[in-house]
Amino acid sequence: MWKYIWLSHFIMMLYLVNEIAPMVEFTNVKCTSWDKKFDDFEYCHLKSVNRSFKYLSLKVNLFKVPITKVKVNFALLKRYSGYKPFLYNITVDACKLLKHPKANPIFGFFHGLFKEHSNMNHSCPYDHDLVVEKLPTSFMNQKITGALNFPHGDYLFHSDWLAYGINRATVDFFYTLS
Numbered sequence: 080m081w082k083y084i085w086l087s088h089f090i091m092m093l094y095l096v097n098e099i100a101p102m103v104e105f106t107n108v109k110c111t112s113w114d115k116k117f118d119d120f121e122y123c124h125l126k127s128v129n130r131s132f133k134y135l136s137l138k139v140n141l142f143k144v145p146i147t148k149v150k151v152n153f154a155l156l157k158r159y160s161g162y163k164p165f166l167y168n169i170t171v172d173a174c175k176l177l178k179h180p181k182a183n184p185i186f187g188f189f190h191g192l193f194k195e196h197s198n199m200n201h202s203c204p205y206d207h208d209l210v211v212e213k214l215p216t217s218f219m220n221q222k223i224t225g226a227l228n229f230p231h232g233d234y235l236f237h238s239d240w241l242a243y244g245i246n247r248a249t250v251d252f253f254y255t256l257s
């Protein structure tokens with residue numbers, strides 16, 4: 080299955096090679112709790128310190144700890160008239176993959192974007208609030224432009240966070256490739 084995804088990714092890149100995206104700009108982040116007895120966001124924002132330094136911070140309070148089963152669905156969408164699915168839509172077992180991050184390259188890439196700025200840097204159980212603190216968007220820009228040659232446009236990186244099989248929270252990142 081992963082072979083297939085990477086092959087299709089590779090073929091896609093060959094087609095898109097003339098449209099290399101030189102610039103990533105994070106435009107918004109939106110966090111939603113779907114079960115406020117289970118979790119709630121204390122904050123969730125992008126902040127511009129100056130033209131060159133913009134960062135992402137978020138904190139989610141967890142009310143039913145310890146949490147031992149976590150799945151994440153992530154999907155990439157691109158805006159045409161409205162956001163449409165684009166390339167990825169996968170669900171992974173985060174507890175398993177946090178033990179073996181290399182087992183899934185897409186999850187490994189995603190986790191690599193924030194793990195150094197987060198206390199979500201170990202596997203389950205989670206018995207504390209989760210934070211991503213001052214993650215510089217320039218760092219994500221480098222990783223994304225280095226790794227992905229996608230066509231220009233507006234994108235939404237959508238993630239649903241499931242505990243015990245129920246969607247508890249959604250985190251949406253909006254960015255533009257220009």
Ligand SMILES: *[C@@H]1O[C@H](CO)[C@@H](O)[C@H](O)[C@H]1NC(C)=O
Pocket residue numbers: 128129130131132
């Ligand atoms: C932007 O702010 C950061 C952090 O305060 C600082 O290190 C950097 O020098 C600033 N850059 C400019 C261009 O002012």
Ligand SMILES: *[C@@H]1O[C@H](CO)[C@@H](O)[C@H](O)[C@H]1NC(C)=O
Pocket residue numbers: 154164168237
């Ligand atoms: C991802 O796929 C699932 C299952 O096909 C679907 O229900 C869901 O709406 C998709 N997510 C997005 C953001 O398109």
Ligand SMILES: *[C@@H]1O[C@H](CO)[C@@H](O)[C@H](O)[C@H]1NC(C)=O
Pocket residue numbers: 197198199200201
């Ligand atoms: C995880 O992050 C916390 C808080 O930033 C830090 O104190 C801890 O040393 C980190 N643990 C690992 C295994 O990197």
